[in-house]
Amino acid sequence: MALKRLMDLCAAAGGLAVLSPFLLVLAALIKLTSPGPVVFKQPRPGKGAKIFDIYKFRTMREAKDKRGRPLPDGQRMTGVGNFMRKLSLDEIPELWNVLKGDMSLIGPRPLLVQYLDRYSPEEARRHETKPGITGWAQVNGRNAITWEQKFAYDIWYVDHWSLRLDIKILFLTVNKVLRSEGISQPGHATMEEFQGHRREP
DSSP states (O other), X not given: OHHHHHHHHXXXXXXXXXXXXXXXXXXXXXXXXXSSOSEEEEEEEOGGGOEEEEEEEOOBOOOBOTTSOBOOHHHHBOHHHHHHHHTTGGGXXXXXXXXXXXXXXXXXXXXXXXXXXGOOTTGGGGGGSOOEEEOTTGGGTGGGSOHHHHHHHHHHHHHHOOHHHHHHHHHHHHHHHHHTOSOSOTTSSSOOOOOOXXXXX
């Protein structure tokens, strides 16, 4: 785990340093094409379900309906946001989360806080390790697979983690990003909401 943390620190620091000019260009495009902040911040559960703020480039407009509810993701997605999502460029600010120690390069993706009470005990095991920018579920379908499949991949990763597996996932992630595979589920801009599998006794 010490080697995993060292790999995270080196990759995150190096990535932010090398990509900084490109990040400034993306930030300018976001600001010039739609109102709102450049970086989107949202609470997410990490290791042990501890809550932290995740950072991403904003890909959607802050548009709401007449009742004050956010419009569907597909209607709020900006042109620049759609481009960034195809290449996963909106995820780059998460390197700051990796530097802080909230996340790792590789691990189960951190989901929404409201999902915590919807997990079965087995699904909740995804929080036994740090969440990642990419992971085993991402290279095996990302958002195009079902929630059941996603959680099965996450738990498999928790049980079979190794540095060799992490390196394999990194290479597979590059391939997936270049192919723009698994970005969304059919009929959704990202992925449908997880409704949960827990049942009251």
